[in-house]
Amino acid sequence: xxxxxxxxxxxxxxxxxxxxxxxxxxxxxxxxxxxxxxxxxxxxxxxxxxxxxxxxxxxxxxxxxxxxxxxxxxxxxxxxxxxxxxxxxxxxxxxxxxxxxxxxxxxxxxxxxxxxxxxxxxxxxxxxxxxxxxxxxxxxxxxxxxxxxxxxxxxxxxxxxxxxxxxxxxxxxxxxxxxxxxxxxxxxxxxxxxxxxxxxxxxxxxxxxxxxxxxxxxxxxxxxxxxxxxxxxxxxxxxxxxxxxxxxxxxxxxxxxxxxxxxxxxxxxxxxxxx
Numbered sequence: 001x002x003x004x005x006x007x008x009x010x011x012x013x014x015x016x017x018x019x020x021x022x023x024x025x026x027x028x029x030x031x032x033x034x035x036x037x038x039x040x041x042x043x044x045x046x047x048x049x050x051x052x053x054x055x056x057x058x059x060x061x062x063x064x065x066x067x068x069x070x071x072x073x074x075x076x077x078x079x080x081x082x083x084x085x086x087x088x089x090x091x092x093x094x095x096x097x098x099x100x101x102x103x104x105x106x107x108x109x110x111x112x113x114x115x116x117x118x119x120x121x122x123x124x125x126x127x128x129x130x131x132x133x134x135x136x137x138x139x140x141x142x143x144x145x146x147x148x149x150x151x152x153x154x155x156x157x158x159x160x161x162x163x164x165x166x167x168x169x170x171x172x173x174x175x176x177x178x179x180x181x182x183x184x185x186x187x188x189x190x191x192x193x194x195x196x197x198x199x200x201x202x203x204x205x206x207x208x209x210x211x212x213x214x215x216x217x218x219x220x221x222x223x224x225x226x227x228x229x230x231x232x233x234x235x236x237x238x239x240x241x242x243x244x245x246x247x248x249x250x251x252x253x254x255x256x257x258x259x260x261x262x263x264x265x266x267x268x269x270x271x272x273x274x275x
Contacts, residue, residue: 005113006078008071010064021108023090026099027147029107030054035116035243036083039076040274042242046205051089054144055107060091062107071111082116084243088147116243123267125250125260126165126239128179130228131155135169135177135200143203155180166239168252171200176226179239182247183207184226187236187262191220206240209270217269219262231255238263246270 007015022028032047041047048065055062068087075085088110095103133155141148155167166179177195178184183204185194192214197203214221231237237249237257246267248260 003114005080005083005115006075007110007112008074009110010108011067011071015112017108017110018093020093021090022092022094022101023088023108023147025094027149028058028101029060029088029090029147030058030145031089031147032087032145033242034085034087036076036079036085036113038081039079041072041076041085042274043205043209044072046208047087047242050145050203050205051087054146055089057140057144058091058146059101060089060107062089062109064107064109068109068111071109075111075113078113080115082118084114084116086110086112086114088112090147119244119247122165122244122247125248127163127251128166128168128237128239128249128253129159129162129164130253131158131167131169131180133158133167133169135171137171137199139199142199142201143197145202152180165247170228174228176228176231177201182239182241182244184231185210185238185240186226186231186234187238187259188230188234190235190262191222192262192266193222193224193226195226196223204240205242206245206270209273210240210246210266213266213270213273217265219266235259236261236263238266 032051034047035042090108092105092108135151155169159167166182168179169177171177178201185192211221232255236259238246240246248263
């Protein structure tokens with residue numbers, strides 16, 4: 001991990017996991033990616049709340065919440081002005097082979113710190129392409145940031161020879177769900193809409209901030225099914241994730257988007273938020 005600024009496993013400096021860790025074997029766990037800006041982890045409580053909700057939904061018993069906060073505080077002291085903190089919690093080591101968790105040991109936590117590049121250039125807008133890879137439907141996993149991300153890996157790999165920033169993914173019905181690493185929004189007649197994530201996709205922290213702050217700013221907002229035709233007909237398009245914030249989209253496939261009034265209003269407003 002040549003770029004890594006620090007790595008801790010259950011609070012101890014190191015980067016080696018046991019071969020029987022269920023996160024390695026089955027993707028049995030969750031992760032959070034948090035932007036650290038000038039010594040402050042952005043939206044930390046929202047990230048930890050989502051992590052806790054995901055652990056509950058997966059039935060992973062995690063008792064080290066205070067220890068995790070200490071790990072985060074330690075990492076922050078080493079962070080440059082812009083950094084990314086990644087938290088992984090797995091079900092830990094299993095007492096037997098196979099998918100069934102059985103009597104798994106205590107959950108294992110990993111915290112790593114990485115340098116982050118400025119995203120200022122993204123404010124001018126990014127381009128997106130559609131991925132051929134579809135995102136599967138599974139309501140039991142929808143919304144949470146679990147470790148099973150192979151669909152996203154395959155979608156992102158399709159951009160190897162493209163200048164596009166990210167690949168948009170559709171479900172089996174052709175509804176647009178998300179990018180491989182971002183949530184998607186459209187603006188229609190001044191109102192904001194984002195895909196419903198009841199069957200697939202990640203409910204991103206910045207996505208939740210946009211939904212909340214639209215109401216604060218008096219901007220209409222809704223989550224609904226989004227077709228490719230509706231996306232193409234939108235007045236504005238933007239994407240979000242915890243690292244980049246709110247970013248305008250200038251092109252999706254062959255469709256260009258030159259208006260960004262609502263996007264810029266949300267981008268500037270959320271950029272100034274502290275929590």
